[in-house]
Amino acid sequence: MAFYICPNIYGMLLDTAKVFLFHITSSMT
Numbered sequence: 001m002a003f004y005i006c007p008n009i010y011g012m013l014l015d016t017a018k019v020f021l022f023h024i025t026s027s028m029t
Helices: 002-028
Strands: none
C-alpha cells in the first residue's frame, strides 16, 4: 500500500511545484 501511495503523493507534489513555478515565471514577465 505504501509503495502505491508514496509515488502518488510524490507525483502530486511535482505537479504542484510545476504549477507554482509556472505562476512565478508568468508573473515575472
